[in-house]
Ligand code: NAD
């Protein structure tokens with residue numbers, strides 16, 4: 001069993017938890033994720049390792065209560081335990097040691113981009129971050145992102161904080177500013193956002209990576225559930241990713257596959273709401 005040692009509300013429906021998992025914490029690297037199960041009959045959900053502490057033996061996860069399982073997870077308190085907590089899974093991210101990176105985080109995608117930005121920062125790179133949410137109340141990890149970024153740009157779809165518009169608006173301004181060299185761009189967020197960023201940066205020939213979060217089951221490359229076409233080859237996000245070259249990802253196929261289980265996810269959530277009078281599905285990594 002894996003004990004929840006800390007729980008914090010980040011925004012309306014986003015929560016942070018620190019979980020005691022010393023063996024995972026000992027090996028965790030930026031870009032990797034865990035798969036947890038709340039109880040014996042629970043769904044397996046992947047979540048990015050947002051932070052890890054080798055001394056304390058803890059792993060930090062951040063999630064948004066969007067489906068049955070994340071709702072159930074959000075209802076747990078400090079002192080409660082999780083049945084399974086498997087990891088670290090996936091490939092660690094490649095870390096260049098110098099240069100200028102632009103990090104684009106959208107919505108809940110700010111949680112998985114944070115450990116990557118922190119790692120870039122610690123490796124000595126100059127990171128310019130752009131984060132966005134639908135509205136100011138949904139913006140998470142602003143202080144944490146500011147602490148590891150040379151510049152932080154904030155956007156909200158409704159204009160309640162920072163730039164009134166999408167993260168891609170700010171990115172376009174930076175791409176057009178020829179006085180500032182950009183060595184790499186990393187984007188993590190909803191699929192439409194990552195697709196837009198990939199299309200924006202391609203004509204400029206700037207290396208761009210995205211962190212994908214398709215539905216996963218085993219997390220070890222056996223079920224095929226998380227497959228994605230990258231550069232015309234089939235890859236498994238859980239073992240080959242989750243970070244991939246954005247210009248090689250087939251976003252069209254990924255979008256179609258992501259919608260395959262929406263009816264089942266809705267059914268599970270409705271049943272859960274009926275049973276406990278609250279709300280809750282598959283969640284997100286990145
Ligand atoms: P959202 O729809 O509120 O979007 C967040 C921000 O992304 C927006 O404020 C905007 O700045 C940008 N954005 C969204 N659509 C865009 C577009 N078409 N063009 C340009 N910019 C755009 O996101 P949310 O509801 O907080 O996040 C939920 C989604 O994020 C889910 O689909 C979830 O699966 C995904 N997610 C992905 C990861 C990952 O690792 N890639 C991790 C967590 C969540």
Ligand code: FES
Nearest residue numbers: 217219221224238
């Ligand atoms: Fe089964 Fe990746 S989750 S192959």
